[in-house]
Amino acid sequence: MFTADTLTAATGSRRAIWLLDGDDLRSARLPSTEPASPHIHCFRHPDVTSLRSCARLGASGCLEKLASPEVLMRAIRAVESGLFAVDTSLLARALAAERRSPAPVDNLGHLTERQREIVHWAALGMSNKQIGRRLGISPETVKSHLHQVFEREGISGRVALLALHRPDEKTSSDELV
Structure with missing residues (x-):
């Protein structure tokens, strides 16, 4: 001992x-x-x-x-x-x-600065825990902010949020069809 x-x-x-x-x-x-x-x-x-x-x-x-x-x-x-x-x-x-470019999201002007930040990191595929660690807040706070965004947008989850705020982009597979 x-x-x-x-x-x-x-x-x-x-x-x-x-x-x-x-x-x-x-x-x-x-x-x-x-x-x-x-x-x-x-x-x-x-x-x-x-x-x-x-x-x-x-x-x-x-x-x-x-x-x-x-x-x-x-x-x-x-x-x-x-x-x-x-x-x-x-x-x-x-x-x-830290320098990684953000996932493309648009039409976020009506959200608060913190909500836009959280949507940005969520768009990169980060979990609530990872976002919380990056921003110095708890995962529960991240969850609360996302919930407020979901209510404000009238949607029920991250996938719907990302689909709503991603611009339509043509991928090379779309161009081949």
Whole structure:
């Protein structure tokens, strides 16, 4: 069993670096026995929102859960040096995902800014949980906004919403018929 004393003895004078499950929302609320202890949040599918969340929580790094031992060791060394640790390939993927062009939707002027944002991400095929994570709101809030949009439009689901707001586009298969 580890205690603060055995952990200190095992690590010498260095502080422990905590690896936390970033996908578990409870980890952000865990009481810390050492508030100054560095911590790295690990995510299954980290994105720009995950990186922002890490920074907001005062994390020392953001990694993918399946990061190689080499990446993990580089991150720990970086954190020991006082740097924020993030795998460069993760950062590149997260930024590329953020720049992805939106799915084509139109006629959204009558919706609120937040509703348009949510419809935009839903049009890209994101789940309520993914949209919530990206926008920093709960999946239930996303669901509530979508429900309001459905009522306002007189429709009953995402597919109908997307069909209503997608412009008619000719695909190459339509042109061949």
